[in-house]
Amino acid sequence: MVLMDKTARRHRWDAKFAPYGYVAPYFLIFGVFGLFPLLYTIWVSLQDRNLLESDAATFVWFDNYAKLMADPYFWNSMGNTLSLWLLTTVPQILFALFIAQLLNRKVRTRTLFRMGVILPNITSVAAVTIIFAQLFGRDFGLFNWVLGLFGAGQIDWQAGTASSHIAIAVMVVWRWTGYHALIFLASMQAISPTLYEAATLDGASGRQQFWRITVPLLRPQIIFTTIIATTGNMRLLAEPLLFNPGAAAATGGSDRQFQTAALYLYEQGFTKYDFGYSSSIAVVLAIATVIVAGIGYLVTKRIRTE
Amino acid sequence: MRPKALALGCAVMATALVLSGCGSGTASGGKTKLTIGLFGNFGYAELLKEYAAAHPDVEISDRTASYSDHHKNLAAHLATSSGAADIEAVDTGYVNQFKATPDKFVDLNTKGGDQLKDRWLPWKWEASLSKDGKQIGYGTDIGGLAICYRRDLLQNAGLPADRDQVAALWPTWKDFMAAGKKFQEKAPEGVKWFDGGPTVLNAIVGQASTGYYDKTDKIVVGENKEIKDGWDLVVDGVNSGLSSKLLYSTPVWNTGFKQGQFATVTCPAWQMAKIKDQAGPEAAGKWDVTSVPGGGGNWGGSYLTVPKSGKNVDKAVELAAWLTAPEQQAKVFKSAGLLPSIPKLYEDPSIIDYKNPYFNDAPIGKLFTDAAKKLNPQYQGPKAGDIQTAIGNAMQRVEQGKQNGEESWKQFVGDVQK
Numbered sequence: 001m002v003l004m005d006k007t008a009r010r011h012r013w014d015a016k017f018a019p020y021g022y023v024a025p026y027f028l029i030f031g032v033f034g035l036f037p038l039l040y041t042i043w044v045s046l047q048d049r050n051l052l053e054s055d056a057a058t059f060v061w062f063d064n065y066a067k068l069m070a071d072p073y074f075w076n077s078m079g080n081t082l083s084l085w086l087l088t089t090v091p092q093i094l095f096a097l098f099i100a101q102l103l104n105r106k107v108r109t110r111t112l113f114r115m116g117v118i119l120p121n122i123t124s125v126a127a128v129t130i131i132f133a134q135l136f137g138r139d140f141g142l143f144n145w146v147l148g149l150f151g152a153g154q155i156d157w158q159a160g161t162a163s164s165h166i167a168i169a170v171m172v173v174w175r176w177t178g179y180h181a182l183i184f185l186a187s188m189q190a191i192s193p194t195l196y197e198a199a200t201l202d203g204a205s206g207r208q209q210f211w212r213i214t215v216p217l218l219r220p221q222i223i224f225t226t227i228i229a230t231t232g233n234m235r236l237l238a239e240p241l242l243f244n245p246g247a248a249a250a251t252g253g254s255d256r257q258f259q260t261a262a263l264y265l266y267e268q269g270f271t272k273y274d275f276g277y278s279s280s281i282a283v284v285l286a287i288a289t290v291i292v293a294g295i296g297y298l299v300t301k302r303i304r305t306e
Numbered sequence: 307m308r309p310k311a312l313a314l315g316c317a318v319m320a321t322a323l324v325l326s327g328c329g330s331g332t333a334s335g336g337k338t339k340l341t342i343g344l345f346g347n348f349g350y351a352e353l354l355k356e357y358a359a360a361h362p363d364v365e366i367s368d369r370t371a372s373y374s375d376h377h378k379n380l381a382a383h384l385a386t387s388s389g390a391a392d393i394e395a396v397d398t399g400y401v402n403q404f405k406a407t408p409d410k411f412v413d414l415n416t417k418g419g420d421q422l423k424d425r426w427l428p429w430k431w432e433a434s435l436s437k438d439g440k441q442i443g444y445g446t447d448i449g450g451l452a453i454c455y456r457r458d459l460l461q462n463a464g465l466p467a468d469r470d471q472v473a474a475l476w477p478t479w480k481d482f483m484a485a486g487k488k489f490q491e492k493a494p495e496g497v498k499w500f501d502g503g504p505t506v507l508n509a510i511v512g513q514a515s516t517g518y519y520d521k522t523d524k525i526v527v528g529e530n531k532e533i534k535d536g537w538d539l540v541v542d543g544v545n546s547g548l549s550s551k552l553l554y555s556t557p558v559w560n561t562g563f564k565q566g567q568f569a570t571v572t573c574p575a576w577q578m579a580k581i582k583d584q585a586g587p588e589a590a591g592k593w594d595v596t597s598v599p600g601g602g603g604n605w606g607g608s609y610l611t612v613p614k615s616g617k618n619v620d621k622a623v624e625l626a627a628w629l630t631a632p633e634q635q636a637k638v639f640k641s642a643g644l645l646p647s648i649p650k651l652y653e654d655p656s657i658i659d660y661k662n663p664y665f666n667d668a669p670i671g672k673l674f675t676d677a678a679k680k681l682n683p684q685y686q687g688p689k690a691g692d693i694q695t696a697i698g699n700a701m702q703r704v705e706q707g708k709q710n711g712e713e714s715w716k717q718f719v720g721d722v723q724k
Binding site for chain 2: 248
C-alpha cells in the first residue's frame with residue numbers, strides 16, 4: 001500500500017515536472033550562449049573598458065551611447081548595413097521563390113538539383129568570400145574580364161560604394177538563396193493540387209497561379225525567411241572583412257565604403273581595443289535588427305489573396 | 307533511455323560543451339607541447355625541427371596567420387586569457403599596444419632576459435620594454451630598408467639594371483619619382499614604377515626623424531612636415547601614373563609580383579622572403595636589391611613574446627631565447643633574409659659577405675648591414691600600427707580617385723586624432 005502510494009506520487013511528479021526537464025537543456029544552452037553574452041554585452045557597454053585591461057574598467061553609464069550617436073563613422077556603417085540588407089534580402093527571397101517554383105516541376109534528376117541548390121550554403125563563408133574577392137579583382141578578375149568582352153571598362157569593385165555593395169550582395173545571395181528555396185519548395189509541395197486544377201479550369205495562366213495561389217499560400221514561410229535573412233544580413237561581418245584582405249581589412253574599404261556595423265564593432269573592439277564602445281555598437285545593432293525584422297514582418301504580412 | 311536520464315544526459319553534455327576548450331598542454335608520451343604563433347614568414351621551419359631534434363622532450367607546432375589577423379587574434383586571446391600560443395610573435399607596429407599591458411606577458415627580465423640584454427641593438431631592446439621596466443619580448447629582426455627592383459623591366463625601359471647605377475638614379479625620393487616618370491614613358495602597358503603608394507610612403511615615414519608620435523606619446527603626424535612632404539611626393543607620383551595601386555600584403559599585391567605589374571618595391575629586409583614566395587622560382591634572377599633613396603630607416607621587425615596564460619612558460623622562454631640567439635638569427639638571415647637585430651652580426655664576415663642567389667646574387671649582407679648601421683631608430687607610439695593602416699587607407703583614397711591629396715590628408719589627420 002505504501003509502495004503503491006509512492007509510485008503514484010512519482011507518476012504525478014513526472015507528469016508535472018518532466019516537460020520542464022525536456023526543455024531545460026535548450027534553456028540551459030540558450031542561457032549560457034545566448035542570454036548571458038547578451039546581458040554581459042549590455043553591462044560592458046556601460047563601461048569605459050580596454051579589451052586587454054578589464055580590471056581598469058570604469059562605469060560611464062551612457063557615455064558610449066552618446067558618443068555613438070554623434071559618431072559619423074557609426075552612421076556610415078549603419079547606412080551600409082541597411083543598404084546591404086536591402087540588396088541581399090529582397091533578391092534572396094525573390095530568387096528563392098523562382099528557384100523553388102522551378103524545382104517543384106517534374107524534371108528529371110530533380111533530387112540532384114534540389115541537393116545542388118543547398119551546396120553554396122554548406123560551403124565555408126571564408127572560402128566563398130576569398131574566391132569571390134578574386135572573381136571581383138580589379139586587374140585579373142573574372143567579372144571584369146567578362147565586362148571587358150562587352151567593351152565595358154574595368155571596375156575597381158572594392159573602391160566604389162555601389163560596386164562594393166553589389167559585389168558583397170552577390171556573395172550573400174549566392175550563398176543563401178538555395179537554403180530559402182528549399183524551405184519554399186517544402187511548403188509548395190504541401191499546397192493542394194486541386195487549387196491549381198480549379199484555377200486552370202477557370203483559365204488562370206501559370207503566372208497568375210504563381211502570384212495568386214502559390215505566393216499567398218507561402219506567406220508564413222516568406223515571413224519566416226524574411227526574418228531569418230534579416231537577422232543574418234544585418235550583421236554581415238565575414239564578407240566585408242574578407243572582401244578587402246590586408247592590414248586595413250577592418251575598415252571596410254579605404255573610405256569605409258562597405259564597412260558594416262558589425263565590422264565597425266570589430267574594428268573598435270579588436271583593433272582599437274575599445275571594448276566598451278564596441279559593445280554599445282553591438283547593443284544598438286541588436287535593437288536595429290529587431291526593428292528592421294519587424295518592418296520586414298509587417299511588409300510580408302500584407303501578402304494576401306485578392 | 308528513461309526521460310529523466312535523457313534530460314540528465316543532455317545537461318551533462320551541455321556542461322561538457324561549456325567546459326571543453328580548456329586544453330591541456332601536455333602531449334602524449336609525456337612530451338611538452340609548445341605552440342608558436344607567427345605571421346608572414348619568419349624562416350623558422352628548419353630551426354624548429356632542429357630544436358625539436360635536440361630536445362626530445364619538446365614537441366613544437368607552429369601556426370601562421372596573416373599580419374592583421376594574427377595581431378587581432380592575439381589581442382582577443384590575451385583579453386580572455388585563453389587560446390594564445392606559448393610563444394606569440396608581435397610586430398613593431400603593435401608592440402607598443404601590447405607592452406601597455408605587460409602583465410599579460412611573462413616578464414623576460416625575470417627569466418634571465420636581463421643577462422641576455424646585450425645581444426640586441428639597444429633601441430630594439432628598449433622598444434619592447436614596458437614603462438615599468440618589464441621586458442615583454444625578445445627581438446627577432448629589424449626592417450632595414452632597401453629597394454627591390456626588376457632588372458629586366460628597368461633595362462627594357464632604357465634605365466640601367468646594374469645595382470650601383472640604379473642606386474645612383476635615386477639618391478633622394480624626389481629622384482626616385484623622377485626616374486619613375488622616365489620609366490613610365492617606355493613601360494609596357496599594365497606595368498607601373500612602384501606597387502602602391504602606401505608601400506613607398508611607409509618607407510619615407512620610417513626614415514623620418516619623428517614618426518607619427520613624439521616621445522611623450524602625443525600624435526604629431528598632422529604637424530610633421532617631413533611626413534607631409536613625403537605624402538605630397540607620393541601623391542604626385544600616383545597622379546603621374548607611377549603606381550599599380552595595389553595595397554601591400556594583399557592577395558592582389560601578391561598577384562602583382564606573379565604578373566610583374568610593377569618594377570620596384572620598397573624592401574625592408576623581410577620583404578625579400580615575401581617576394582621570393584610570391585614571384586616564385588620563375589622570377590629568380592629577375593629581381594635585384596639596391597639601396598633605398600634617402601638612406602637608413604626602419605619598417606617593421608618583430609619580437610617573440612611569451613603570454614602568461616601559457617602552461618609551459620619556462621620551456622617557451624627557453625625556445626624564444628634560442629630562436630632569437632645570434633646563431634639562429636644568422637641562419638634566418640641567410641634562409642629568409644630577415645635582418646638580425648644583433649649588432650655583433652653586422653661585423654660577422656659570413657653575414658657581410660652573404661649574397662642572395664634569388665636576387666641575382668645581390669650582396670644583401672653588405673647592403674643590409676650598412677642599412678642597419680645607418681639606421682636612426684624612430685620612436686613608435688602606442689598605436690603606430692593603426693595609424694599606419696589609416697595612412698595606407700588615405701593613400702588608397704587618392705589612388706582610387708575618391709579624394710585628392712589634400713582632402714585625404716585632412717581626413718587622415720582628423721581620423722588619427724580621435
